[in-house]
Amino acid sequence: MSQTTAQDPHHIDVKEFHSRARAAIADPKIRQNFRKAMDGLMVKRQDAFEGWDLEALRDLGANIRLRALANLPDLLEALETKLTANGIRVHWAIDSDEACRIVRDICIARDAKTVIKGKSMVSEEMELNHYLKDQGIEALESDLGEYIVQLAGETPSHIIMPAIHKNTAEISELLHEKTGTDLSNDVEYLTAAARLQLREKFMNADVGVSGVNFAVAETGTLCLVENEGNGRMTTTVPPCHIAVTGIEKVVGNLEDVAPLLALLTRSATGQHITTYFNMISSPRKPNELDGPEEVHLVLVDNGRSSIYQDDELLDTLRCIRCGACMNHCPVYTRVGGHAYGTTYPGPIGKILMPHLIGLDEGQHLPTASSLCGACGEVCPVKIPIPDLLVRLRQESVDGDKLNPAKVRGHGAKRNALEALVWKGWSWMHARPGVYRFGTAVAARLRNLQPGRLGGWTKYRTAPKLAAKTLHERMKERGQ
């Protein structure tokens, strides 16, 4: 097991980002696994959009999400009405705890002991498996990546590819150790073995839990994107299906789904379409042969409605969870998903998690970016991620009196010394005479310049001050 996953995944101190990142960077296997995977995903995405007017499609995607968010309260009510009319029971959860309790209560009412799960990041956010285990209910992941991560006692390191931090040999060893399969580098064999193990679980599970990619208000349809068929099994084989999702996943109309789906699969895995696309609109009807007797939707807030209150931060909620931002992030590629210590890693995690866990707990997340902008450039719904990172940096130091900070835990990173340094810096640079004098003096004293500059000179030489500033040279020129 790698160093980054050595801790209990349920008691991670997000503030320990630095030490986890250092450990990941020093781990050649982590570096290699992520670099190789991300390089491949970037090429696949690019190829998948070949021949498309990507900018026009991204504009369309962004506008669909913006329109849905602008009408979010109304759409949620419309969704509830339509789903209820279709026979799907709707539950509202203010936070993870309430969402977990709702799932538990449904399980208890059905005397359910085993739950089979399709992939759901919201259920990761809720730490649902952990909660159900404490309640004596076994929850088994059926997405292959999630299954691997669960067997390893880890958390997902990527929102689309949960086990991307492991290579085939590591997975083979894990399956061998935990399930008795043969050691093999044959991906087909390993997949078939896991499939066989899971098939039995599907047949015996009392409840299926899945996520939702898009919830359509107009028709009361829950859309689920997946590749392995486990999502369809989860939502149709057990007698009860519980879908869990964030309140932001609602869209107005069925026609909104096509462009978002086109963007989602291409951005995520470079696929034109996934192998399965499930549209769930009701429990089994009297004349139907399959499908669950009961279908529930748990709509989870968990901090989202407070994000919704701010016109700028609101853009965070546009996300359709494709993971392209992490695939293209040079920081994520170096440190991997576990270093962040959060449910959602990478750029989207850096702008979303501070709202979920507080900016005090998540204070290092917005700083762990060179603001290169690759995330914003590939985001299929044009979330201005770099701008939101800067906004959260401002919030974490209470850095703007004109626009007072409002995110929970704001100001936690402000310290007196750093604030004083910036005040001094600002004082000097707002006074041209002082600046010219100071920089000219520094140029004269350049041979006294320190050779060591903290973290900078650990990897690089110190930049050398020029003998004369450009200001001085222009003055000599008579300008």
Add this chain to the structure above:
Amino acid sequence: MADPIKVYPAKPSHVYFYATCLIDMFYPDAGMAGIQLLEREGIKVSFPKDQTCCGQPAYTSGYHDEARAVAKAQLDLFPEDWPIVVPSGSCGGMIRKHYPGLFKNTDQEAQAAGIAARTWELTDFLLNACHIKLEDLGAPTTIAMHTSCSARREMGVAEVGPKLLGQLQNVNLVEQVRAEECCGFGGTFAVRHPEISGAMVSEKVDTLTNTGAEAFVTTDCGCLMNIAGYAEKNQKPLTGQHILSFLWQRTSAGNGDKS
């Protein structure tokens, strides 16, 4: 993000030159090169002597009050309606993309927006407003180019550097793998997260070195300081220059400038 459509001004008689603090203190030769390239195009260059810094270091660190105070001191430096040219995608991006937001709901809102709209990254301005034609006077050489992330993504000038270098007939421009990936500078990021930044710059130096290029050029002094500083410390056979220094040296007879 880059403008969907950029409308370049006609070649003007005057411009303001906004040097940036890194060029002022560490790379003044690159600044002089930029000024001389503009002057050779017949443009009068005004260098406002009260210029200091665009305010970006404080801005990206979250200290927006401090950034605004410094930025405010720059706003009155450009009274004429001339274009403002900046030899940096990063500082140019700060002014063009972030000044309007920084001064939103303040008395300077309109002034900041006006300045933002006439701020140009210098190589972009030379190519697309001045329509510069370069004549190469140098010996054959092979170089690589690193376009800064802000030049590429905020100012949308990724194609400009290669086009300018393409005019130099004795210069063989080679492209490194993952050319569009960040070098790991990121301002205070390099100091706050030294190991991550170090991992990024080490790979950038490797990809640049693997091209077989003798040197690299870049649009931004932050990247230059980072990449060349790593190569020097780790004794890699790679040196770097600001693209403006390189262009001026290649095209001016008897120029001894080194930067």
